[in-house]
Amino acid sequence: MQRWRKAHADTDDSQPIALGSEAPHGTVIDAVNDAAQNAGAKAGQKLTDARAICPALIVESSDPAGDADWLVQLGCWAQCWSPWTAVDGADGLLLDSTGASHLFDGETAMLADMQSRFGDLGLTSRIAIAPTIGGAWALAHYGDRNRIIADSDTLDAALAPLPVESLRIDSDDALLLRRLGLKTVGALAAIPVSSLARRFRKTGNGGVNPLRRLEQALGRVEEIVAPLAPQTRYRAAVRVAEPALHVPIVEPILSDLADRLCRQLEHGQRGLRRVRFEAFRVDGHIAALTAETAAPVRKPDHICRLFAERLETLDAGCGFDAFALTAIGHEAMPAHQNGLEENKPEGLSLSHLIDRLSVRIGAQNVCRPIAVASHVPERSVAWRPGLDEDPSVPAEPPQRERPIRLFDRPEPIAVIYATPEGPPKRFRWRRKLHDVVKVEGPERIAPEWWRERSTVRLRDYYKIEDEDGRRFWIYRNGVIDDGRGGPPEWFLHGLFA
């Protein structure tokens, strides 16, 4: 309301004015001026109700997004008192004044200073200083104006007469507490926490649990101000005089942009993880390429190489007249000195190699195997994309010898000459006959019943060698009369060296 008043300086303050916004059931009033308040209108009311009370009410549309922007701006401006400032809700600012008050001759003087500075801006303010965020919030919203509480003993006493709504809880919880007869903070604090914990367990320990809010307000649980830090954006952009249509023209522009971006990143001690190259077309389209890196990067030529393969895929249309290179994701990357010797061996580092392979082949096709705790062979290895961190080995490897190659799906083999128990003497695989000469096994691998259906059969694995010395890993799927299907079939699952 006061922001609107500042923007419309020539308004007559004696007229009742309200700011409203459209809601599902008609216009709702967001804010009113003093004249309207005296006439009976109040925030949260429906416009029709307010009109009934005060027919002369003038309604203007409110601007919540603008209010929020302005509050953020105000929060940054409040950094003149303390570097730790944050926006609180839709209408509050939070300052961590620890160690800052002595610069303004004590807390009382600082509070008076704030009051007058906000007054100069045309704003009325309610300010409170307390040892905890919750305490200060409660005193500012529900307490007397401009209270200063120095230590936690007086804080308990100051909070006790305030209503339970001052604990930053939602209206449902406040209603519930009122129904329980706990109308003030003091009444709630007098009850042992354990007797109420069950009732408010549903809301969890997140933000709005009243018991947690109480502990925060009384300083039994730590709470910190998340400060409004200016977000640095790393971006380099360039416009060209003549629309670029061909890759050879775009390449030097890209390398120039990469150079500038890397200088920015170096200044901020950051390294790229995700980067986007945008080319703005003359006719209003944007062609964009995105690349990810396995580790923080700050090398212009590496960034260029990530895109160089794909520049041809950009649809130039009538030509590009502007280009931008933006760091979408970045991480801290401290500067470090290269080796003292001058001639470093040329070549790619491992993470750069993985980046380049992922860009051209596709990230899902560049993988590293990871051992998984499972005794079923095809499940004992998981393939993780190469961009992930270095694999650790949580599962222990199998005790028995395993083949060097494993087929994605086991290949059926036709048994020509079977033995009643044990492996076949002769079988056909890929239209070729193999006579089994040597056999090792069986190794019985049971299905994982906690994961698979009950019809999955156990497997008896054999390592066999044929007459030419080829070594195979075959298995029989099931045993005779196990009640899970017909006669067991044979499969070839892997190859030994």
Added chain:
Amino acid sequence: MILSTVDTLCQYPVASSTASPNPTEGFARTAATLQEIFPAGGDASGIGLALSQVDTQSPGPILWVQEARAIGDMGRPFMHGLPTALDTHPIHVVARNAKDALWAMEEGLKCPSLAAVIGETYGDPRALDFTATRRLAVAAERHGVPAFLVRIGGHADLSGARRRWRVASRPSRPHPHDPGAPGAPAWSLDLFRARYMRPGQWNAVYDAAAHRLDLVSSPRDAAVEEGARRYG
């Protein structure tokens, strides 16, 4: 007779090739180069030979590039079956075609922190010509990364590879505890073209625990060989 690498193996050719090679002839520098391996059909011996030549001393993972059709024919490398002496977490790349596979191999060869680059192609793709193999060989030698190109179902036409092998499985060594079971893998190696060394044929046994190739003399007598095969 115990031998650790093929470089030393080459000093002991099978009696069939009578001339003895000159052992000082640039053996040291040939380690990091392109070797082409032609395995017999349906045979993992070629993969085994490539892995047996990877040096355990070199840090870093193996880059393993497979053409999609090679996976269909020979499956994927199985982590738990790889020699434990090596880093068993290779970077595995599935390439759509031979062109992408060769590109990925060449990129990998520019990265000195890899232990080796192993590539698998299927058949005789058009992209795999003399120029492509020579590029790989030069990149491998410049950056000191050994490269192995396993040509599944391929034919030995013109190539820039420094060593070219034909590998086939042989009946394995007797198992130390079970005479009826397959033992340590044995291969017959045929180095049919090589630079800096004399081509020859050998029979080798791979000892996975110690990660080394041992030379075995082939039995002269066919009947003895037959007996050895049948009765372990």
